[in-house]
Amino acid sequence: MEKESNKKNKCWEASESVKQIRKHARLTQSAVAQALGVSIRAIQSYEQGWREVPTHIMVQLLVLAAAHHTGASERAACWDVTRCPPERQALCPCRRTDGRLCWLVSGRLCAAPSTSGPKDVQRCMECSVIKQILN
Numbered sequence: 001m002e003k004e005s006n007k008k009n010k011c012w013e014a015s016e017s018v019k020q021i022r023k024h025a026r027l028t029q030s031a032v033a034q035a036l037g038v039s040i041r042a043i044q045s046y047e048q049g050w051r052e053v054p055t056h057i058m059v060q061l062l063v064l065a066a067a068h069h070t071g072a073s074e075r076a077a078c079w080d081v082t083r084c085p086p087e088r089q090a091l092c093p094c095r096r097t098d099g100r101l102c103w104l105v106s107g108r109l110c111a112a113p114s115t116s117g118p119k120d121v122q123r124c125m126e127c128s129v130i131k132q133i134l135n
Contacts, residue, residue, distance in 0.1 A: 013125075014046070014049075014052070014053040014058065015046055015047050015048060015049035015053065017053075017058065017061075017125050018043070018046045018047050018053055018057075018058075018061060019047045020134060021061045021062065021064065021065045021134065022043075022047075022061070024065055024068070024133075024134050025064050025065050025067075025068035026068065027064070027068070029043045029044060029047070032061070032064070035060075035064060036057060036060050036061070036064075038057070058124075062124065062130065062133070063101070065133050065134060066101060066133050075132060075133070076099075076132075077098060077099025078094055078099040078102035078110075078127075078129045079092070079094070079095065079099055080099070081128050081129050081132060082110065082127070082128060082129065084110075092110075102129055110123070110127065
């Protein structure tokens with residue numbers, strides 16, 4: 001019973017994120033569906049929490065949000081935003097990028113080891129780098 005409740009809570013959190021990202025990008029459900037290559041019904045189901053949002057869809061939504069963010073070029077690198085210590089930066093694969101699309105980099109140190117799934121995406125949604133994009 002507790003496991004089912006946990007799953008519903010995670011589904012609800014993801015659905016709120018889908019809605020928040022879509023509204024931030026000022027896109028209709030139809031436009032998001034077209035951009036992601038899914039049906040409008042799928043977007044509605046994600047937003048209502050009827051369907052679990054696949055990880056790849058959440059990542060694509062974050063890319064859409066970043067693409068529609070007006071200050072994308074002025075945004076600080078993830079290691080500056082999170083105040084990541086230099087010794088950790090040296091080991092992080094995000095350091096090989098400009099640090100603005102860090103959630104797309106596999107093996108980033110802010111993610112749990114060998115994690116690539118809903119928990120990883122939820123962690124990204126709570127990150128100050130993503131919050132900066134969504135504001």
